[in-house]
Amino acid sequence: GESVGLHLPTLSVQEGDNSIINCAYSNSASDYFIWYKQESGKGPQFIIDIRSNMDKRQGQRVTVLLNKTVKHLSLQIAATQPGDSAVYFCAEKPGGSYIPTFGRGTSLIVHP
Amino acid sequence: GAGVSQSPSNKVTEKGKDVELRCDPISGHTALYWYRQSLGQGLEFLIYFQGNSAPDKSGLPSDRFSAERTGGSVSTLTIQRTQQEDSAVYLCASSLAHGGAGGELFFGEGSRLTVL
Known part of the structure; x- marks a missing residue:
């Protein structure tokens, strides 16, 4: 399940399950939304992005959904694998800005 | 390799000392x-x-922080008179002009700074 508290939000799933990681963004003027994956001891790695004129984009085993009405972004990972265990960050980039603003991150733990 | 390179990977320093962190972009x-990035926090x-x-420079937290980029390539982040609250992982990223077509930044592995 998902828990939010003083520590990083954590999502625990079983291998093979689908995972959904959620993100609320703040700036209605943002025109790009990006998901990054950060494994322990490494820098964040780009996963997928979506432009504000879209509401869904698919990649390999990942789907990003954008709901501008409620300013919500989600990352769906199909058939989650232990190698997907990492911290996932959403980021938004306002129109006219070249600087992504990152959210706090969600820790995904995949149990074999 | 062709990725973003940062050095040092780890730096331990005493409060009040100056440190320099280096980034070599793609x-x-x-x-x-x-x-x-502070422990358990976002970027x-x-x-x-x-x-x-x-x-x-709008994100620099105080005038103790400064950065240079020489020749449009290598960058150095300098923290003067370090404080314990400066302890964090400092991440460098590079991208094509204006962050690429969308938002893809390429990150280095970071420099972990510990101020005692």
Whole structure:
């Protein structure tokens, strides 16, 4: 399940399950939304992005959904694998800005 | 390798000392970013360089922090008179002009700074 508290939000799933990681963004003027994956001891790695004129984009085993009405972004990972265990960050980039603003991150733990 | 290279990977220093962190971006990437990541937290923007334009320093937390980018390539982040609250992982990222077509930044593995 998902828990939010003083520590990083954590999502625990079983291998093979689908995972959904959620993100609320703040700036209605943002025109790009990006998901990054950060494994322990490494820098964040780009996963997928979506432009504000879209509401869904698919990649390999990942789907990003954008709901501008409620300013919500989600990352769906199909058939989650232990190698997907990492911290996932959403980021938004306002129109006219070249600087992504990152959210706090969600820790995904995949149990074999 | 062809990725973003940062050094040192780990730095332990005493309160009050100055430190320099280095970033070597991907060749051909004109945009360079510095972010700071404290334990269990998200990424806090520090500074952005784009080509020969004046850098966006709006994220620097105090005047003890400064950064340079020489020749449009290597960047150095300097923290003067370090404080314990400066302890964090400092991440450098580079990208094609203006962050690429969408938002893809390429990050280095970071420099972990510990101020005793």
